[in-house]
Structures are given as C-alpha cells and as structure tokens.
Amino acid sequence: MSDSRAGPVSVEPSRSPGDAGVLLRRATAGDIDALYAISLATGDRGGDAARLYRDPRMLGHIYAAPYLTLAPEDCLVAEDGDGVAGYIVGTRDSRDFEARLERDWWPALRRRYPPPEGEPQQWDADQRRCYMIHRPRCAPEEVVRGYPGHVHINLLPRLQGRRIGPALLNLWLSDAQARGCRAVHIATSATNPRALRFWTARGFVEVLQTSDHGSSGTIWCGRSFANRG
Numbered sequence: 001m002s003d004s005r006a007g008p009v010s011v012e013p014s015r016s017p018g019d020a021g022v023l024l025r026r027a028t029a030g031d032i033d034a035l036y037a038i039s040l041a042t043g044d045r046g047g048d049a050a051r052l053y054r055d056p057r058m059l060g061h062i063y064a065a066p067y068l069t070l071a072p073e074d075c076l077v078a079e080d081g082d083g084v085a086g087y088i089v090g091t092r093d094s095r096d097f098e099a100r101l102e103r104d105w106w107p108a109l110r111r112r113y114p115p116p117e118g119e120p121q122q123w124d125a126d127q128r129r130c131y132m133i134h135r136p137r138c139a140p141e142e143v144v145r146g147y148p149g150h151v152h153i154n155l156l157p158r159l160q161g162r163r164i165g166p167a168l169l170n171l172w173l174s175d176a177q178a179r180g181c182r183a184v185h186i187a188t189s190a191t192n193p194r195a196l197r198f199w200t201a202r203g204f205v206e207v208l209q210t211s212d213h214g215s216s217g218t219i220w221c222g223r224s225f226a227n228r229g
C-alpha cells in the first residue's frame with residue numbers, strides 16, 4: 001500500500017542556524033540499510049550498540065526493518081547531506097501489525113536464526129534478540145486498549161538535539177490522525193532517561209512499567225490525539 005498525500009518536507013532545525021537543512025520524507029525500500037544501521041547505532045539505551053552484537057542486523061530485524069517492509073506508508077526518514085540519519089517508524093494499529101509480523105515477517109527470520117539454547121541468564125545480546133524473534137513481545141493489553149498505535153524514533157548523534165525528533169513525530173502524528181488513528185504508545189528503556197524526558201515533554205504519559213527477563217525494565221507511555229500539543 002502506498003500513499004502519496006504527504007510529500008517531502010524540508011525542515012530547518014531551529015537550534016542549528018547555518019545548518020544546510022534536513023529533509024524529512026517518506027521512507028523508500030532503498031532506505032533499508034540505513035534503518036538497520038541507525039537502529040544499531042542508537043540501540044543501547046539511545047547509544048551505540050555495535051559492540052554488543054555479533055550480528056549487526058539483529059536490532060533492525062525487530063525494531064526497524066519490518067515496518068519499512070510491511071508498512072512503508074508509516075515510515076519517515078530524516079536525511080542530511082551525508083545521507084539518511086534518522087527515522088520514525090510505527091503503526092496505527094499495533095495488534096494488526098503484530099498479526100502481520102506473525103504471518104509475513106517472523107517466519108523467515110525463525111528459519112534463519114534458530115532459537116537460543118542454554119540458560120537464559122547466560123544469553124548474550126544476539127541470543128536475547130533471537131528469543132524475541134521466536135517469542136515476540138506483544139504490547140500489553142492495558143497499553144494497546146487506550147493507545148492502539150505505536151512509534152519508534154531513532155536519530156544518529158549528528159541529528160540529535162536539533163528538534164528533528166519533534167518534527168518527525170509531529171509529521172507522523174498528523175498523518176496517522178488523518179488516517180484514523182486516535183492514540184499511540186511508545187516503549188522506552190527505564191535506563192534511557194533522555195528518551196523518557198523527550199516523550200513526556202511531547203505529551204506522552206506513563207501508562208505502565210514492565211520488567212522483561214534480562215532487561216532493565218520498559219516504560220510504556222501513551223498519547224491521545226485529543227491532547228496533541
């Protein structure tokens with residue numbers, strides 16, 4: 001499915017006078033490698049996760065690539081003169097997206113990555129992600145009930161702190177709202193305080209905290225379009 005209603009938008013970051021500018025546009029299939037790279041470079045509580053993974057695509061398999069592959073109309077990227085350096089991906093209906101993943105995304109990865117063996121406490125980062133491929137973490141019902149959509153935003157350090165995140169989020173929310181989405185949620189690591197500050201400053205309220213096996217905890221926040229700022 002494609003939707004050409006939202007054309008490219010140029011954004012001049014407000015904190016970077018003299019900056020050459022950053023283009024916000026819909027993602028295309030050709031952006032897939034950039035999404036994998038950004039996912040890895042920001043995947044350790046917002047910082048670079050490259051040292052943690054043997055397979056550099058493990059994080060992107062879960063948090064970036066399926067969105068671009070299954071729902072490209074819900075993916076935007078931020079591009080500067082050096083290339084794509086940020087994205088927002090998501091879905092207007094998390095439960096429907098989980099079903100699509102189960103049907104069209106996880107099966108090929110499950111064949112490629114066998115389930116991890118041994119004691120979960122001994123698993124490394126690759127094995128923990130591999131487990132997620134076999135046993136995907138579904139969003140809790142109490143989160144999805146009130147906030148059916150969800151998003152992920154990831155910017156390389158060179159775009160961070162320049163209000164690109166809010167610009168991407170506003171574009172995504174406007175588009176999603178126009179297409180019938182009423183509320184969205186995000187999940188952030190309990191050990192990524194900068195991200196949590198970002199979300200709460202953008203009208204997201206904490207809904208739930210969960211503690212997954214081997215993780216330091218996840219904070220789920222939601223925002224209804226009724227309280228868009």
Ligand SMILES: CC(C)(COP(=O)(O)OP(=O)(O)OC[C@H]1O[C@@H](n2cnc3c(N)ncnc32)[C@H](O)[C@@H]1OP(=O)(O)O)[C@@H](O)C(=O)NCCC(=O)NCCS
Nearest residue numbers: 042046153154155160161162163164165166187188195198
């Ligand atoms: C979190 C993120 C989406 C915010 O987008 P952004 O465009 O950087 O947002 P802003 O420019 O509005 O900056 C948000 C705040 O973080 C601060 N900040 C941004 N980049 C920073 C950096 N590299 N170091 C320290 N502080 C930083 C800003 O000063 C700002 O604080 P303020 O609102 O008190 O002024 C983006 O920084 C990012 O992608 N980080 C890495 C990946 C990540 O953590 N994603 C979220 C996972 S839930």
